Amino acid sequence: MVAKKKAVKTAKTECKKTDAYPFIRKAALLGIGIAAITKEKAESLAKDLIKKGDLNKDEGKKLVTELMTKSKKSKKEFETTVNKQISVMIKKANVASKKEIKVLEDKIKKLEAEIKKQTKKK
Template sequence: MIDLVKKAMLTGIGVASLTKDKIEDIAKDFAQKGKLSEQEGEKLVREMVSKTEESKEELKKQINTMVEKALAKTEFVRTADIEELHGEIASLRKEIEALRNGKTT
């Protein structure tokens, strides 16, 4: 019975969008209707919270991968790249100034 309830919850509601409170509410509703024992309800909540967290992490990884791929295909300049260039420019300015003053670094 608990497997059927889990499948129904996973099918009916996106796992990544479930909150612990929502999972607890659904489990309590099933328990009140006599479809789950208290122990089955608690087990269901633990398992669903765990699966929700796993799904959220996997979704984050997939999104990050997709964003990285999209950025790699564009000519988008990252802040880190700009900061690196600023450092190189500052270094070159110092060298130019030293050469103008007759000094070498």
């Protein structure tokens, strides 16, 4: 009878841990600043949640993996957005790109060579 009560209590505890996982995961994703999370921070968060009994070890590992995956994705998306915005601002400011400058430098070299040729002929 005591073993049965203990098994039921353990099952309820495990069920609560599993039910809490989606909520904890969402809160962690929102609250940590997902693009800036390091693996150490993610592991520390998971370790704290495991200690509190909010997650089991497997859920903790899953949380760390998911946080790192989302962190990398968010970082790439952020970089893409920033690069696009910088390009738009440069175009609006009429600033020449490296490629455009290189084309102009090549044209100047050709013109200088042509002038040199013409000067030598005289």
